[in-house]
Amino acid sequence: MIHNDNKLPDLPPPKNTTGVIGWAKENLFSSPLNTIFTIIGCYLLYISLVPAIEWAFIKADWLGDSREACTSGGACWVFITARLDQFIYGFYPEDLHWRVNIVFAIFSVLIAALVIEKTPYKGWIATFALVVFPVIAFFLLYGGGFGLKVVETHKWGGLMLTLVLAVVGIVAALPFGVLLALGRRSEMPVVKSFCVMFIEIWRGVPLITVLFMASVMLPLFIPEEVSFDKLLRALVGIVMFQSAYMAEVVRGGLQAIPKGQYEAAKALGLSYWKSMGLIILPQALKMMIPGIVNTFIALFKDTSLVLIIGLFDLLAIVQAGLSDPKWLGYSVEGYVFVAFVFWIFCFGMSRYSQALEKKLDTGHKS
Amino acid sequence: MPDNKHNLATGNVSFWNDPAKRSLLFQAILFIAVFAVGYIIYQNTQHNLESRGITTGFEFLDAEAGFGIIQSLIPYDETHSYGRTFVVGLLNTILVSALGVFFATILGFLIGIARLSHNWLISRIAAVYIEIFRNIPLLLQIFFWYFAVLRLLPGPRQSLEFSGIAFLNVRGIYLPSPILSEGFGWVLAALVIAVIAIVFIKRWAKKRQNTTGEQFPVFWASLAILIGLPFIVFLISGASLQWEIPELKGFNFRGGLTIIPELSALLIALTIYTAAFIAEIVRSGIESINKGQTEAAHALGINPGKTLQLVIIPQAMRVIIPPLTSQYLNLIKNSSLATAIGYPDLVSVFAGTTLNQTGQAIEVISMTMAVYLTLSLLVSLFMNWYNKRMALVER
Numbered sequence: 001m002i003h004n005d006n007k008l009p010d011l012p013p014p015k016n017t018t019g020v021i022g023w024a025k026e027n028l029f030s031s032p033l034n035t036i037f038t039i040i041g042c043y044l045l046y047i048s049l050v051p052a053i054e055w056a057f058i059k060a061d062w063l064g065d066s067r068e069a070c071t072s073g074g075a076c077w078v079f080i081t082a083r084l085d086q087f088i089y090g091f092y093p094e095d096l097h098w099r100v101n102i103v104f105a106i107f108s109v110l111i112a113a114l115v116i117e118k119t120p121y122k123g124w125i126a127t128f129a130l131v132v133f134p135v136i137a138f139f140l141l142y143g144g145g146f147g148l149k150v151v152e153t154h155k156w157g158g159l160m161l162t163l164v165l166a167v168v169g170i171v172a173a174l175p176f177g178v179l180l181a182l183g184r185r186s187e188m189p190v191v192k193s194f195c196v197m198f199i200e201i202w203r204g205v206p207l208i209t210v211l212f213m214a215s216v217m218l219p220l221f222i223p224e225e226v227s228f229d230k231l232l233r234a235l236v237g238i239v240m241f242q243s244a245y246m247a248e249v250v251r252g253g254l255q256a257i258p259k260g261q262y263e264a265a266k267a268l269g270l271s272y273w274k275s276m277g278l279i280i281l282p283q284a285l286k287m288m289i290p291g292i293v294n295t296f297i298a299l300f301k302d303t304s305l306v307l308i309i310g311l312f313d314l315l316a317i318v319q320a321g322l323s324d325p326k327w328l329g330y331s332v333e334g335y336v337f338v339a340f341v342f343w344i345f346c347f348g349m350s351r352y353s354q355a356l357e358k359k360l361d362t363g364h365k366s
Numbered sequence: 367m368p369d370n371k372h373n374l375a376t377g378n379v380s381f382w383n384d385p386a387k388r389s390l391l392f393q394a395i396l397f398i399a400v401f402a403v404g405y406i407i408y409q410n411t412q413h414n415l416e417s418r419g420i421t422t423g424f425e426f427l428d429a430e431a432g433f434g435i436i437q438s439l440i441p442y443d444e445t446h447s448y449g450r451t452f453v454v455g456l457l458n459t460i461l462v463s464a465l466g467v468f469f470a471t472i473l474g475f476l477i478g479i480a481r482l483s484h485n486w487l488i489s490r491i492a493a494v495y496i497e498i499f500r501n502i503p504l505l506l507q508i509f510f511w512y513f514a515v516l517r518l519l520p521g522p523r524q525s526l527e528f529s530g531i532a533f534l535n536v537r538g539i540y541l542p543s544p545i546l547s548e549g550f551g552w553v554l555a556a557l558v559i560a561v562i563a564i565v566f567i568k569r570w571a572k573k574r575q576n577t578t579g580e581q582f583p584v585f586w587a588s589l590a591i592l593i594g595l596p597f598i599v600f601l602i603s604g605a606s607l608q609w610e611i612p613e614l615k616g617f618n619f620r621g622g623l624t625i626i627p628e629l630s631a632l633l634i635a636l637t638i639y640t641a642a643f644i645a646e647i648v649r650s651g652i653e654s655i656n657k658g659q660t661e662a663a664h665a666l667g668i669n670p671g672k673t674l675q676l677v678i679i680p681q682a683m684r685v686i687i688p689p690l691t692s693q694y695l696n697l698i699k700n701s702s703l704a705t706a707i708g709y710p711d712l713v714s715v716f717a718g719t720t721l722n723q724t725g726q727a728i729e730v731i732s733m734t735m736a737v738y739l740t741l742s743l744l745v746s747l748f749m750n751w752y753n754k755r756m757a758l759v760e761r
Contacts, residue, residue, distance in 0.1 A: 027486035034485050041487035190393040194400060204742040205735045206699035212717055213735075216727040220414045221407045301503040308706055315506055322513070331514040339502045339510070346501035 056336070067327060079330040080337045083321055087337075090157015090312055096149065099140045100160050106133060107163075115352065130171065153231040157312035159341065161231075165303040165313065169238045170296050176239065177246025182276065184251055195247070202244035207302050210237045215309040234306050242299050249291035253284035286360055293353035297346050304342075314338055411728070418725075426724045427452070433719055435710045437626050448720050455712035456737060462629060462711065463698040463741075466636040470697060471690075473637055474644025481649045492645065500642040505703050507639055512631035512707045522618050531611050533619060539630060540612035543623035556599035563595075564588040628709035632701065640697045644690065651686035652678065683756050691749035695742050702738075712737060 016022055028038045059074025062081060070076035080087070089097055110129045113119045141164070143150040156164065183195035202210065214237030219228055257280055265275030307316030318334045321327060381387055415422060427449035434444055438454040439461060481492035499507070517536060520526065525535040533540040571582040612622030655678050663673040705714035712734060721730040 027484070030484065037483065037485045037488050041485070041491055044491065045487075188389045188393050190397055194396065201735075201739065204695075204739040206702040206713070206738055208702045208705065208713055209717060209731065209735050209738065212713075212721075213731050216721070217731055220411045220727065223410055224414055224417060297501070301501075304503040304505045305703070307505070315503065315509075319509065331517075332510075335506060335510045335514055338506055342503055342506065343498070343501045347497060350501065 067330075075333050075336075076330050077333060079321070079327050079333050086158060086321070087314060087317055088159045090161055090317060091155040092151060092157070092160065093155070096151060099143075099148070099151075103137045103140050104160075106136065107167075134168075134171070153229055156231065158317045159314045161306075161311065162300075162303050162313045162315075164231075165235065165238060165306060166296070166300045168235055169242050169299050169303070170292075172235075172239045173242035173246045173295075173299075174292070176243035177250050178281070180243060180247035181250035181254060184247065185254055199244045199247050202241050203248070207238075207241050207305055208308055210241045211305060211309050213237065230309070231311065234309060234311055238299070238303070242295065245295050245298070246292070249288055249295055250284065252291060253288035254280065256287050257283055289360065290353045290357045293349055293356070297349050297353075300345060300349070301342065314341060420725050422726070422728070424729055426726055426729070429724075431720070431723075433723070435715055436708075437629065437710055448724065451715050451720055452712070452733065455710060455715040458709070458715075459698075459701055459704075459711040459713075459737075460741075462632055462636070462701045462704065462709070465633055466640065466697050466701060467694050469633070469637040470640035470644055470693075473641035474693075475648050477641055477645035478648025478652070481645060482652060496642045496645050498642075499638055500646075504635060504639045504700055505706060507635040508631060508703055508707055511634045512627065516627045516631055522614060525614070525619075531609070533612060533614075535619075536627070537618060538627050539625040540619045541623040541625070542609040542611045543621075545608045545610055550603075552603045553596050553600045556596040557592075560591045560595040563591055567591075626709070628704070628707050631707060632704050632709050636697055636700060639700075640693055643693050643696075647686055647689045647693065648682075651682040654685045655681050680756070684753075687749060687753045687756060691746055691753070694745055694749070698741055698745065699738060 012018075016025060029035045055074045057074075059072045060077055061070045061072050061074070062077045063069065064078040065082050067076065067078065069078045085094070085097075089100055092100060110125065110133060113125050114122065114129065119125065139145050139148060141151070141156070141160075142153070180195050180199055183191045184199065186192050186195070211234060214233045215230070218233050218236065222228060261279060261283065262275070265279045268275075270278065303313055304315040306313050307319065312320065315338050318338050322331050322334050381391075428447050430444075431446055431448050431451050432444050433451075435442055435451065435454055437458060439457040440450075440454060442450060442454050477492050477495055480488050481496065483489045483492070519534060519536040522535045522537055525533040525540075527533055531542050567582075567587055568584055571584045575581055610621050612619040612624075659677055659681065660673060663677045664670075668676070701711060702713040704711035705718055708714065717730055717734045721727060724730070
């Protein structure tokens with residue numbers, strides 16, 4: 001008897017189920033309805049993408065310093081490149097731009113160090129970023145010490161102001177938010193009701209009314225002789241508004257900690273602040289990070305509202321540039337530029353928060 | 367035992383170590399601090415108002431406003447009072463919010479379902495839509511539609527025309543408006559009767575299905591009644607509806623219904639922006655439903671349409687409703703950005719123009735905030751009620 005143990009070689013899968021054709025068959029043309037959808041989708045892409053690319057790249061003009069440079073009939077990016085300095089620094093004196101640049105540089109290095117996973121001494125870097133950096137940034141941007149010339153805040157503007165508003169807003173709102181959330185979950189009725197009232201009031205009104213309040217009512221609240229910087233007033237409004245939102249994010253994190261953890265902390269005889277600081281908050285913070293990043297994204301977009309009370313953030317300064325008689329009619333270019341800058345920041349942050357969520361997922365979810 | 371201050375059994379605990387007493391003290395301090403700050407603010411405000419010569423109180427609401435508003439749902443002109451401007455602004459806010467909620471929900475559900483489509487291209491397009499529009503500030507989007515897109519429309523004389531009854535130009539959209547004559551009341555009455563009849567049919571059909579197992583095509587019957595009954599009455603009452611068609615007179619259109627560009631820009635931006643968020647909510651809601659549910663339904667022989675309607679959507683709605691509520695609230699609050707392009711909403715006409723003319727910041731701002739708080743409260747009450755009805759009832 002002859003045994004033939006040799007198996008026949010595996011046949012390759014049918015040609016039309018692999019490769020580009022197979023993929024297209026499964027994902028684009030699996031049924032008549034699907035095919036119709038694909039055709040509609042292609043048509044939508046064709047009517048939107050082709051003219052957009054042609055306008056933005058192929059027929060666009062990039063360099064020059066007046067509108068005469070725009071001759072190709074497409075986008076006139078000259079408007080952006082000619083005014084880029086103003087869009088970034090606002091009305092900050094040109095010979096002092098280096099001060100802003102240093103702040104930008106330190107800020108980006110810190111962010112990079114905190115985002116990259118393998119950086120050593122992360123705790124120290126974070127402390128430096130939260131405690132030392134704001135002081136350095138303040139003296140560099142505002143001046144007034146170490147022989148630096150003072151630059152009044154009404155000269156600040158553009159992307160720089162947007163970043164100042166967003167970073168100060170979030171860094172200041174976080175501790176207030178944690179306190180408010182702890183207060184809301186407190187067993188002391190007076191503390192609890194104050195916190196609930198604060199949170200619900202600020203969450204129930206639009207940011208614009210808060211900014212209006214900060215700009216017209218705050219000066220009435222304080223003694224006449226104290227003058228209160230416009231930027232500072234806006235920041236007060238933003239921080240109050242944002243800490244209410246932050247409080248709800250933190251509350252979510254606190255509620256997600258199992259009751260046993262609270263009880264265990266108590267059983268160990270830890271005081272309230274110790275059990276919060278050593279056991280509850282570190283765990284809650286981990287769960288809160290995506291929520292905090294989302295709040296930060298919302299805040300970053302919301303900073304554009306300060307143009308309503310007359311501060312010149314990135315959007316406001318581009319908007320103002322559009323009404324310059326020398327550049328009338330380039331509003332699309334201006335808005336596309338602002339949208340692109342905001343989009344890069346927000347999309348980057350949302351991707352980072354998704355990556356964090358994946359990294360921090362300890363597998364307890366089903 | 368002479369020195370036994372810390373004996374718990376006798377209840378003789380030092381003041382600082384007794385949690386109950388400590389919390390009382392702490393609350394008392396907080397209470398006093400808040401009121402002290404409140405008092406200082408009150409004092410400062412009084413002083414500042416006096417030195418600036420600003421009157422207080424709500425008498426200004428009866429004074430003549432003296433400014434016009436480009437769109438009002440109720441009769442309004444310069445001779446009306448500031449109180450009237452408040453109502454005009456409030457109604458305009460409610461109008462744009464209601465329309466925005468309606469359109470954003472429809473678009474959001476469409477995009478959210480498209481995002482889950484088996485068609486790769488369609489789901490990619492939906493994903494790109496979501497990522498683009500939710501990462502760009504709403505204010506910028508409003509500016510874009512108002513200053514960049516709607517300004518490109520032709521002037522009144524070169525209006526885009528839709529079969530001679532509707533016109534689109536840089537000044538707005540002009541639509542024919544219905545003129546209601548007497549007989550039209552009957553049509554409305556018929557509509558109400560139709561709705562009542564549908565409720566009864568639905569109940570009867572459910573009862574019949576419970577007792578006999580037979581199904582009744584409730585949806586088609588309801589649709590027929592809802593459209594048919596008012597239409598028959600409309601014909602009987604002598605076709606009492608007429609349309610006023612806008613006409614070009616001089617430099618602009620007269621008559622008909624006008625949708626001002628400020629409203630269109632705000633509405634487009636609010637819809638597109640909020641829909642991106644709603645789409646993500648819908649997607650996560652549907653994705654949260656276990657695939658086994660679909661498979662079980664199919665195994666029972668329920669067809670895909672019914673599976674979606676009876677198995678997936680009711681369960682997904684439980685996940686969707688709470689975040690959807692927040693989006694509705696956000697939309698209502700975001701409608702206040704109207705002030706940046708001059709749509710006459712509450713913030714624009716009341717917290718803007720009225721505040722500038724009267725200088726009564728405290729009254730005006732608190733009234734505005736109170737309105738938004740009330741609106742938020744009403745919407746969340748309604749949505750919570752709806753949520754409770756939809757929520758999973760567990761034994």
